[in-house]
Amino acid sequence: MKIIIITLTVVLLTLLSCNNFKQRERPSIAREALDTITTTASNNLVAPNLFETAFIKGTKQKVKESDFSLYGITIGKIKVVSGHLIVCDPLHIDKYGIPFTQLFPTGEFPVQLSIAKLENEELTAFARIKFSDEPVTRWEFALQKDQQPLPVGGEEMHTYGIDGGVVIFVDEAAAKVLDPKTVENFESILFKEMEKNYREVWKYVMYNIEPHNLACFSTGLGDGRYATYIGFDATGKPCRLLTDFNLFDWRNNEKK
Numbered sequence: 201m202k203i204i205i206i207t208l209t210v211v212l213l214t215l216l217s218c219n220n221f222k223q224r225e226r227p228s229i230a231r232e233a234l235d236t237i238t239t240t241a242s243n244n245l246v247a248p249n250l251f252e253t254a255f256i257k258g259t260k261q262k263v264k265e266s267d268f269s270l271y272g273i274t275i276g277k278i279k280v281v282s283g284h285l286i287v288c289d290p291l292h293i294d295k296y297g298i299p300f301t302q303l304f305p306t307g308e309f310p311v312q313l314s315i316a317k318l319e320n321e322e323l324t325a326f327a328r329i330k331f332s333d334e335p336v337t338r339w340e341f342a343l344q345k346d347q348q349p350l351p352v353g354g355e356e357m358h359t360y361g362i363d364g365g366v367v368i369f370v371d372e373a374a375a376k377v378l379d380p381k382t383v384e385n386f387e388s389i390l391f392k393e394m395e396k397n398y399r400e401v402w403k404y405v406m407y408n409i410e411p412h413n414l415a416c417f418s419t420g421l422g423d424g425r426y427a428t429y430i431g432f433d434a435t436g437k438p439c440r441l442l443t444d445f446n447l448f449d450w451r452n453n454e455k456k
Contacts (some may be wrong), residue, residue: 248352249388257270278311279307284371287342326419358428360428381424
C-alpha cells in the first residue's frame with residue numbers, strides 16, 4: 201500500500217485553525233519534571249538519522265519555513281516478560297493486538313518519547329523502547345505474522361491504524377491477562393489516567409496490569425496510520441523499537 205506523507209506544516213495549520221483545538225477545555229497541566237534525554241548522537245548514524253537525533257535535546261527539524269525543536273523524555277519503564285511486543289490502538293487490542301514476530305530482550309526498559317515543539321505547542325513525534333545503549337546499525341520494519349520485509353524509506357509501508365489518538369506499547373503476556381470487561385472500557389480507563397499526565401497537547405501514562413504494565417501516549421496529531429521499526433545493533437540484536445507519527449517527511453528529506 202502506498203502512503204503519501206503529508207507535511208507537518210499543512211496538517212498543523214489545519215489543526216490550529218480549528219476553533220475546537222484552541223478553545224476546548226483542557227485538564228490541568230502536569231508540572232512534575234520528566235527524565236530528559238541528554239546523550240549525544242553517534243558520529244556513525246544509520247539512516248533515517250532522525251530516528252536517533254529526534255530524542256536529543258537541541259535537535260532542529262525544518263518544515264517549510266518553520267523550525268521545530270526536538271527533545272526526548274523518558275516516561276517510565278515497560279516490563280517485557282515474553283519478549284513478544286504489541287503496538288496498537290488500545291480500543292482495538294482484542295482484534296489488532298498482534299505481536300511482532302521479532303523476539304525482543306526481556307526485562308525492564310525505558311519508554312521514551314520524542315517531543316516536537318513549535319512556539320507553545322508540543323506534539324509527540326516518535327516513541328520508542330530502548331533496549332540498550334548500543335548504536336543502531338540497521339533499521340527494519342517491525343513485522344507481524346505473514347508480513348514480508350519492505351525497504352525502510354520506500355513508498356510501501358507496514359502500518360497500524362489509530363482511531364482514538366493514542367497508542368500502546370505492551371508485552372503479549374500483559375495483553376493476555378486483560379479481562380473482557382477491561383478491554384471493553386480500556387480506552388476510557390487509559391484516557392482518565394492519561395489526563396493526570398497532560399502536557400502541552402500530548403499526554404501519557406504507564407499503566408499497571410499487575411504483575412505487568414503498559415505504556416500509553418498521544419500519537420502526534422491524532423488518528424492515522426503509523427509505522428513501527430526495529431533498530432538492530434552490530435551483533436544483530438534489537439536495541440530499539442520505534443514508532444513514527446509522521447510529523448516529518450524524513451523520506452524525501454534524506455533523498456535530497
